[in-house]
Amino acid sequence: MSVQIAPSILSADFAHLADEVGRIGTADWVHVDVMDNHFVPNLTLGLPVVEALLRSSALPLDCHLMIADPDRWAPPYAEAGAGSVTFHVEAAADPVRLARDLRGLGARAGMALKPATPVDPYAELLGEIDMLLVMTVEPGFGGQAFLDDVIPKIRRARELIGGREQAVWLQVDGGVSESTIERCAEAGADVFVAGSAVFAGVDPGAAVEALRGRATEASATAWWAHTH
Numbered sequence: 001m002s003v004q005i006a007p008s009i010l011s012a013d014f015a016h017l018a019d020e021v022g023r024i025g026t027a028d029w030v031h032v033d034v035m036d037n038h039f040v041p042n043l044t045l046g047l048p049v050v051e052a053l054l055r056s057s058a059l060p061l062d063c064h065l066m067i068a069d070p071d072r073w074a075p076p077y078a079e080a081g082a083g084s085v086t087f088h089v090e091a092a093a094d095p096v097r098l099a100r101d102l103r104g105l106g107a108r109a110g111m112a113l114k115p116a117t118p119v120d121p122y123a124e125l126l127g128e129i130d131m132l133l134v135m136t137v138e139p140g141f142g143g144q145a146f147l148d149d150v151i152p153k154i155r156r157a158r159e160l161i162g163g164r165e166q167a168v169w170l171q172v173d174g175g176v177s178e179s180t181i182e183r184c185a186e187a188g189a190d191v192f193v194a195g196s197a198v199f200a201g202v203d204p205g206a207a208v209e210a211l212r213g214r215a216t217e218a219s220a221t222a223w224w225a226h227t228h
């Protein structure tokens with residue numbers, strides 16, 4: 001699988017969301033950060049806005065649910081038509097059942113880990129999901145500094161998943177920019193979320209392609225691309 005870029009609309013102009021999504025036409029996904037002010041200390045948007053985006057956007061939606069009780073509240077996003085639905089393992093009561101529910105509803109099932117959550121205890125869950133999200137900032141806000149300490153966990157997650165062309169994608173989210181994306185790609189990530197790095201500048205479309213170029217080059221020479 002090649003590199004995929006998922007711009008986060010958290011840094012876009014919420015009053016003109018459809019226009020903002022129209023500016024990232026070459027992206028692979030639209031990353032939608034759902035925050036409930038319980039699991040994280042911030043409140044963003046929920047299902048009605050996601051439904052509106054699904055009607056207006058040609059790109060598939062990658063919904064990152066930073067919410068309590070995803071066992072109950074995540075499946076409606078899959079039902080609505082989100083292409084990918086990611087829940088936090090720290091919040092899920094039964095991650096296996098939830099992943100199966102999401103897949104049964106036709107979505108890709110993603111599982112997210114906060115920076116302090118280790119990956120090894122969840123190795124057996126990898127067969128149940130389509131994407132592992134390793135957070136590279138504390139979830140809750142855009143524009144935070146990339147946490148370099150998480151790089152070894154990305155590397156470990158890649159070891160557990162295996163090399164190229166794996167069914168499970170490895171996503172990074174938080175502080176991903178032109179100056180940090182190569183480190184993530186070298187460690188094994190293949191799906192890159194970027195909010196401020198895409199929407200803070202004057203040309204979000206060009207930013208997507210610049211990120212893609214750097215990540216593609218870095219992952220082409222990465223150790224994991226040649227193993228397994």
Ligand code: DX5
Nearest residue numbers: 010139140142143175195196
């Ligand atoms: C943080 C969100 C991220 C955020 C990334 O909780 O999950 O998706 O939008 O924003 P940047 O790229 O600015 O760190």
Ligand code: ZN
Nearest residue numbers: 008033064173
């Ligand atoms: Zn996110």
